[in-house]
Amino acid sequence: MGLLSLRDVQHGYGGRRVLAIRELDLERGSVAAVVGPNGSGKSTLLRLLACVEAPAQGTVLLEGQAVRSGADRRRARQRITLVEQRPFLFAGTVRENLRYALSLHGVPGPGAESRLSAALERLGVGGLGDRNARGLSEGEAQKVAIARALALEPDALLLDEPASAADPASTGALYRILDEERSRGAALCFASHQLEEAYRWSDRLLALTDGQASPVTPENLFRTDLPPGSGTKTVRAGPLTLQVYTDKSGPAILALPPGDIVVSAEPLHSSARNEFKGRIRRISEDGRGGVTLAVDAGVDLVVRITHAALAELGLTIGSPVVLSIKTMAVRVF
Amino acid sequence: MDFFADGLRRGAQLVLGGDAEVFGITWLSLRVAVVATLIACGLGVPLGFVVGTTRFWGRRAALTAFNTLLAFPTVVVGLLIWGLLARRGPLGGLGLLYTWVAIVMAEVVLAVPIAAALTAAAVQGVDSRVRRTALTLGAGTWRAHWAVAREARFALMSGVMVAFGRVLAEVGAAMIVGGNIRYHTRTLTTAVALATSQGDFALAMALGLVLLALALTVNLLLQLFQGHGAA
Numbered sequence: 001m002g003l004l005s006l007r008d009v010q011h012g013y014g015g016r017r018v019l020a021i022r023e024l025d026l027e028r029g030s031v032a033a034v035v036g037p038n039g040s041g042k043s044t045l046l047r048l049l050a051c052v053e054a055p056a057q058g059t060v061l062l063e064g065q066a067v068r069s070g071a072d073r074r075r076a077r078q079r080i081t082l083v084e085q086r087p088f089l090f091a092g093t094v095r096e097n098l099r100y101a102l103s104l105h106g107v108p109g110p111g112a113e114s115r116l117s118a119a120l121e122r123l124g125v126g127g128l129g130d131r132n133a134r135g136l137s138e139g140e141a142q143k144v145a146i147a148r149a150l151a152l153e154p155d156a157l158l159l160d161e162p163a164s165a166a167d168p169a170s171t172g173a174l175y176r177i178l179d180e181e182r183s184r185g186a187a188l189c190f191a192s193h194q195l196e197e198a199y200r201w202s203d204r205l206l207a208l209t210d211g212q213a214s215p216v217t218p219e220n221l222f223r224t225d226l227p228p229g230s231g232t233k234t235v236r237a238g239p240l241t242l243q244v245y246t247d248k249s250g251p252a253i254l255a256l257p258p259g260d261i262v263v264s265a266e267p268l269h270s271s272a273r274n275e276f277k278g279r280i281r282r283i284s285e286d287g288r289g290g291v292t293l294a295v296d297a298g299v300d301l302v303v304r305i306t307h308a309a310l311a312e313l314g315l316t317i318g319s320p321v322v323l324s325i326k327t328m329a330v331r332v333f
Numbered sequence: 334m335d336f337f338a339d340g341l342r343r344g345a346q347l348v349l350g351g352d353a354e355v356f357g358i359t360w361l362s363l364r365v366a367v368v369a370t371l372i373a374c375g376l377g378v379p380l381g382f383v384v385g386t387t388r389f390w391g392r393r394a395a396l397t398a399f400n401t402l403l404a405f406p407t408v409v410v411g412l413l414i415w416g417l418l419a420r421r422g423p424l425g426g427l428g429l430l431y432t433w434v435a436i437v438m439a440e441v442v443l444a445v446p447i448a449a450a451l452t453a454a455a456v457q458g459v460d461s462r463v464r465r466t467a468l469t470l471g472a473g474t475w476r477a478h479w480a481v482a483r484e485a486r487f488a489l490m491s492g493v494m495v496a497f498g499r500v501l502a503e504v505g506a507a508m509i510v511g512g513n514i515r516y517h518t519r520t521l522t523t524a525v526a527l528a529t530s531q532g533d534f535a536l537a538m539a540l541g542l543v544l545l546a547l548a549l550t551v552n553l554l555l556q557l558f559q560g561h562g563a564a
Contacts, residue, residue: 052468074473082469088462091484101470152471 001064002027003187004049004080004156009058011044019044019211021058026156026187031178033202034191037221041211042191043085046158049189050082078105081154085161085191087145089133094120094144097133101148119151120144122177124170138165146174150181157181159190163197175201209253209333219302220256232273232327239298243273246332255331258304262324263293265313272324276301280319283310297323336534344538352539354516359543362521365433366501369440373500374493376441377448381492385453386464386481396453402446407439411509414439418510431512436520439506444496451492455485487559494555498548521547 002025011019019041026032026049034042047053048060051073060067060076067076089097098116107115120126123143128136136144142165149157157178163171178188178201192198198205207214209221222237230247237254244254262268267275278297286292291310293303301323315321347355384395416422418430418438429435459481467480482489504522511518513527521544528537 047465050469052465070474074471077468078471081471084462084465084469086462088460088466090463090466090480104467104471104476148470 001025001061003063005061005064006045006048006055007059007061009048009055009060011048011053011055011057017211019048019055021045021213024049024206024213026189028155028187029182029185030204031182031188031190031202032204032206033198034189034206034208035193035198036208036214037193040208042208043160044211045208046082046160046189046191049156050080050158051076052082079154080156080158081149081152082158083142083145083149083160083162085164086138087142089136089141089144089148092133093130094125094133094136095129097144098148098151101152105152115153116147116151119147122150123147124173139167139170142166143170143174146177150177153184154186156187156189159188161192162190163192163194171197209255212333214255214333219258220261222254222256224252224254226250226252226332240276242330243327244330244332245327248332253333255333256301256325257329257331258292258302260325260329261301261303263295263303263305263309263313263315264322264324265320267322268324270324271326273327274325274330276323278321278323280315280317280321283315283317293321295321295323340534340538341542343535344540344542347535347539348542355536355539355543357516358519358521358524358540359547361433361519362501362544363547365436365440365507365520366497369437369444369500370493370497372437373441373444373496374448377445377496378452378489378492380445381449381452381454382456382478382482384449385456386478396450399446399450399453403450405443405446407443407503407505408509410439410442411506414442414506414510430510431514431518433511433518435510436507436518439510440500440503443503443506444500447496447499448492451495452489455488455492456481458488459484490555490558494551497551501547501551502544 004026006021006024008023009019009021010017034045036042048055051060051067054060054073062076062079067073090100095116098119099112102112102116117126117129120129123146125140125143125147128140128144133141133144142162146159146162159178162178163174166174175197178190182188190202222240224235224237226235226244226246226249227233228249232243232245234241234243235254242254246252262270262272276297278295278301280293281296281300282294284292286304290304290306293305293315295301295303303323381399384392384399414435415430417424418427418435419425420430429438463484464477464481467477472480502522504526507518507520508523508526511520511523513519513523519527521540525537525540525544528534528540
């Protein structure tokens with residue numbers, strides 16, 4: 001049981017279900033990343049975790065205690081903070097914004113001043129304190145909003161695309177601050193559509209597809225429209241033509257699990273019905289003892305192989321390769 | 334044209350000379366308008382806030398009702414309140430007909446939909462992130478509502494001023510339930526109507542000037558308030 005947990009949660013808007021999570025735990029001193037395409041339910045998930053909205057079904061738990069009533073949620077929000085993707089700053093100066101947040105936490109004047117100054121300094125926006133919050137650039141506003149959240153010293157800090165308006169240098173600085181917060185013992189969770197960012201800065205990745213935890217990592221996902229009937233079907237997935245085996249029809253999501261894709265120098269004489277030619281664009285450590293290849297096959301495909309395979313095939317950036325995957329290995333959601 | 338200029342001149346003399354009757358009528362009008370606006374906003378602003386910020390069954394119907402009531406004919410409101418307060422009416426025993434309280438009642442009925450509709454529009458126009466942000470920062474429901482009201486304060490203030498303006502300038506209902514009794518229920522608007530029908534153009538003009546001056550003052554105050562807020 002984590003600091004903040006979801007159990008059998010379902011939520012939707014206007015009769016449309018946007019989120020269904022069976023189990024999720026955010027632990028103290030850990031960073032979880034939520035990844036997925038636009039509209040996959042990332043923001044809804046964060047709002048439920050932040051106790052800003054109550055789930056239509058299921059339970060949010062804080063330290064194992066169910067957060068049910070409005071009063072429970074209010075108490076939970078004193079310990080959890082969410083920074084939204086396009087954060088809102090109230091009319092007034094930057095300092096007034098932080099002061100307001102601290103006043104909601106009952107932090108009085110002198111204590112508040114030192115805390116808010118420290119928070120602004122940490123984000124490198126100490127000089128903006130007396131500026132009108134509405135006159136800030138998008139990047140500055142995002143930093144101020146994060147500083148406003150940090151000033152509250154929350155037990156759980158949730159961030160929706162925290163680096164969406166940041167340049168590469170500030171992105172690194174920002175995630176290092178989140179790392180410090182983790183060391184302080186906070187539970188962190190951020191949503192991102194940047195997979196690399198998510199992999200690099202999180203301990204754990206939650207991939208969302210159409211509001212559900214996806215069993216595969218969110219690389220190589222394609223939206224498609226399946227023809228009626230059951231069995232083997234040939235479908236278009238982006239620029240690729242794929243053979244899949246499914247009973248489903250209509251709109252669906254196809255996933256090519258990166259570990260199930262076979263890399264070879266020449267086309268294989270094998271049972272794999274799907275073959276694509278491409279070139280290696282990037283080779284990186286996957287952080288789990290293997291190697292991740294980004295292969296341009298008309299669309300970027302992520303493939304995971306071992307160091308031994310990489311060495312044996314003599315692959316380098318720019319090498320032409322053939323990717324193969326069995327019909328049965330293509331996942332259909 | 335001379336007739337017009339002459340009326341204006343003599344009207345100005347009456348106002349500047351501190352004519353007791355003009356002063357009395359103005360005082361009554363202001364009293365009615367302020368009391369009616371306070372009550373109407375006390376009822377209408379929270380009502381509009383709820384309708385504007387919460388989702389419930391019948392919300393659209395409530396909004397449509399407010400907007401329809403904005404165009405409620407004032408004489409019909411006068412008639413309804415008259416029916417309520419007339420000796421044979423359900424509230425006849427209170428003996429309020431032809432008192433300034435009766436005028437306040439009619440004006441409240443007219444101003445509540447204005448306060449409610451403009452408040453609903455004002456808070457609906459507030460960025461949905463305001464409430465959510467307040468909540469994420471640890472606010473309870475009331476503090477979050479307050480944050481929304483604070484963001485909408487200029488629009489809310491305009492709503493209050495529009496309600497005040499409507500009450501101050503209203504003539505039909507005030508005439509019916511107040512009876513336009515000299516020194517008792519004669520307001521600026523009913524007095525202008527009477528003076529005009531009696532051919533006392535100067536008095537009508539004097540009262541009209543006062544009305545205009547009041548409307549101007551209210552608007553200047555509003556602008557001053559908004560100017561301070563924007564700074």
